[in-house]
Amino acid sequence: MCGTRGFIQENFGKVKMEDPNLKSIINDVGFRFNKALGQNFISDANLLTAIVADSGVNADDVVVEIGTGGGTLTRALSAAAKRVISFEVDCNLQSVLALSLRGIDNVEVVFRDVLKMSDEELRALTGDSFKVVANLPYYITTPLVMRFLESALDVKSLTVMVQQEVADRFVAKPDTADYAAITLAIESCADARITRKVNRKNFYPVPNVDSAVVRIDVDRTKLDGEDAPLLRKLFKAAFAMRRKTLANNLSAAFGIDKQDASERITKAGFSPMVRGEALSLEDFKKLSRQF
Numbered sequence: 001m002c003g004t005r006g007f008i009q010e011n012f013g014k015v016k017m018e019d020p021n022l023k024s025i026i027n028d029v030g031f032r033f034n035k036a037l038g039q040n041f042i043s044d045a046n047l048l049t050a051i052v053a054d055s056g057v058n059a060d061d062v063v064v065e066i067g068t069g070g071g072t073l074t075r076a077l078s079a080a081a082k083r084v085i086s087f088e089v090d091c092n093l094q095s096v097l098a099l100s101l102r103g104i105d106n107v108e109v110v111f112r113d114v115l116k117m118s119d120e121e122l123r124a125l126t127g128d129s130f131k132v133v134a135n136l137p138y139y140i141t142t143p144l145v146m147r148f149l150e151s152a153l154d155v156k157s158l159t160v161m162v163q164q165e166v167a168d169r170f171v172a173k174p175d176t177a178d179y180a181a182i183t184l185a186i187e188s189c190a191d192a193r194i195t196r197k198v199n200r201k202n203f204y205p206v207p208n209v210d211s212a213v214v215r216i217d218v219d220r221t222k223l224d225g226e227d228a229p230l231l232r233k234l235f236k237a238a239f240a241m242r243r244k245t246l247a248n249n250l251s252a253a254f255g256i257d258k259q260d261a262s263e264r265i266t267k268a269g270f271s272p273m274v275r276g277e278a279l280s281l282e283d284f285k286k287l288s289r290q291f
């Protein structure tokens, strides 16, 4: 994207240096934060260590990071992992990263948008399997998580910093306000849990929301024998209009009349007046057999 790849190693060799101070590098090179790209960098060293620990990354792991930013998490990951492939879209960070990642020889920064890359292009960079660890740009959290969960790539886990309210949605239980289509999309192929809550003061510049780290361990066997595309369509349909009954939502999404939708819901073992938010993943599997 910026016409370079792996520039850190090429330009600076393998000289080891002390942990650089990100704020002074940013000031020295005159980097200007781009709010539209969700640039809130982690400024707390203990938090970096904690995220790496939460991710369970070890010396056998290849790590994919989305959003290199100033490179502080990248650097912490590089100390624990075999290799880190870090994606960033802001070419203005090149001069910051050249300094903050100086001397590190197992990191490759790729200036490309992973949302615009095919699985094959990713695999060429990452190899067969990897873990995702990232302080995600918040404006595209859900597409990024789903890009990896729905891909054919062997993604072992995702450990991601997201807005607190998004984290709550990722791990919500049925019949709660946070329970959503994304909850089920994650639950159907992974086990997710919040590993820590993170105060906004741990970022630079300070954002106007608090955050949380979520670890999502991928388990693709959860949908063995199920029609995954149909289930995903059901999840989306069920939450399309939260105030409406499931029958109304299914009728709209599947182009069937309401009576037909109600009968299918009843045959699956639920009240025709039920709302989507009351159904668990297992309930949705039962419902899918009526379609």
Ligand code: SAM
Pocket: 037, 038, 039, 040, 041, 042, 066, 067, 068, 069, 070, 071, 072, 073, 074, 087, 088, 089, 090, 112, 113, 114, 115, 134, 135, 136, 137, 138, 140
């Ligand atoms: N990892 C760094 C940290 O923790 O301090 C930076 C995290 S910051 C919240 C998110 C970063 O993602 C920003 O540097 C932003 O430029 C980058 N970014 C935004 N959209 C992106 C995309 N589509 N692909 C890769 N990086 C992106």
